[in-house]
Amino acid sequence: MEKGVNKDASTEEKIKAAAFKIFQQKGFAGSRTRDIAEEAGINLALLNYYYRSKEKLFKIVIEESLGQLFIQLQRLINEESTSLSEKIDKITGLYIDLLKKNPNLPLFILGEIQSDPEKFKKQVGIPDISIQEIVTIRQAKEQMKITGIENIDPFHIIINLISMTIFPFAARPMIKILTKWDDNGFDQFIEERRQLIPVWIKSMLKIEK
Amino acid sequence: MEKGVNKDASTEEKIKAAAFKIFQQKGFAGSRTRDIAEEAGINLALLNYYYRSKEKLFKIVIEESLGQLFIQLQRLINEESTSLSEKIDKITGLYIDLLKKNPNLPLFILGEIQSDPEKFKKQVGIPDISIQEIVTIRQAKEQMKITGIENIDPFHIIINLISMTIFPFAARPMIKILTKWDDNGFDQFIEERRQLIPVWIKSMLKIEK
DNA sequence: GTCTATAGACTGATAGAC
C-alpha cells in the first residue's frame, strides 16, 4: 500500500527522532502528537501525513527500541565459540554503551509492557525459544556444575547481571535526586560499574579470574 | 478547609483503593477517572466530590506508595544497633514482602519520576540528608575497610542489593512472557532470591557466613 | 452523599488551499 518510500529522509526522519525522544520520556499515553510535531519542528498535520496515526508511529518506536536492546544481545548470547567469561564482559559493556546513549529506554519498554501487556504482545513478535535452550544459560549451567553450585538456577545469575546493569538506569532520576549528582557524576558511577559488575557475576559463578 | 473527615470510610476508601490499582497499572496519563470510578463501583461525580481532582487523588496515591516503600526502610537503614549482616537480610525481606503484595509499585514510581521529575519533586518532600551519612553506608564502609576493598564506593553494593531485589519486579511482565511462568512460577523464583540475594551481597562485602 | 446531564477544554486526525 505504501508508495515507494522517499529516502530524502529529512522530515520523515526528524519526526521519528522526535517521537523517540518524547515517547521514551512520557510514554504512549503521556505523549501528545502536538509535542512530537513541535519537537520535530514541523506541523502537526505532517505527522499524520507520514505515519497515519499516533499508534502506528508508536509501534515503530517500540520495535526499533526493542531492536536496539535485543538484537545485538541475542546474537552475542547465542554464540557457541565465545567463552562464558568473555560473554559476561561483553553483555555488560553492550548494555552500558547502549543505555548511556538512551538512558530512558529501560523504563520506557518496561512501563509500556506493564501498562498494556496485550497490546505489547501484539506489537512485537515474542521469540519462541525456551529460556533453557539459550547458549549462555547452558554455559552457565556447565560452569556451575564444575564449581559445585548446581542447586541454583543459572537464570538467577543472568537476572542479576541484567538487574545490576539496567536498574541503575531505570532508577537514574531517583538516584540523581538522592545523591545530588549531575550527569557526569552518574556517568562516572556507571563507568565504575562497567568494571565491577563482571567481577561480581564471575564470583557468583566461581569463575577464577 | 476540609470538613471533619467522615470515617465511615467505605466510599472514600473504595475510591482510593481503586485509584491505587489503576494508577499503578496505567500511570497518571494513562488512567481515566472514569476507569477509577468504575473500578470503585461508584459514580464519576463522587470521585471529584471526595478528592476534588484527578491530580489531587494522584498525589495521595504517590505519597502513600512512597511511604510504603521508604518509611519502613528508612527506619531500618538507620538503626545503629542492627548489624550490617542482619540489615542485609531484613532489607531484602522487607522489599520482597512489600513487592509481592504490590508488584507494580517499582515501575509506577520510577516511571512517574521519569515522565515528569519536576512534578514529582514538588509532590514529595525530598529528604535532605546526604547519602554518605546513612548508617548502613557507614557500616558497609567500615566492613570494606576491614576486608580490604576500600577502593569500591559502598553505594555500589547498596545499589546492587536494591537492583537485584527490585528489578525482577519491574521486569515481571517481561520475565513472565519470556519464561512463560504463571504467577506461582514467578513467586517461587522470588522466594529463591529471598535466600540468595543476602548471600551474594555478603560475599561482595566479604562478610563470612 | 449520590446521581444525571452537560459544560468546557483538549486531543488525534483530516479537508483543502498553496
Next chain:
DNA sequence: GTCTATCAGTCTATAGAC
C-alpha cells in the same frame, strides 16, 4: 510536501436534582 483551519471524539470537572 507543507501549511491553516476545523471537526469529531474524549476527558475532567461541575451544576443541579433528589
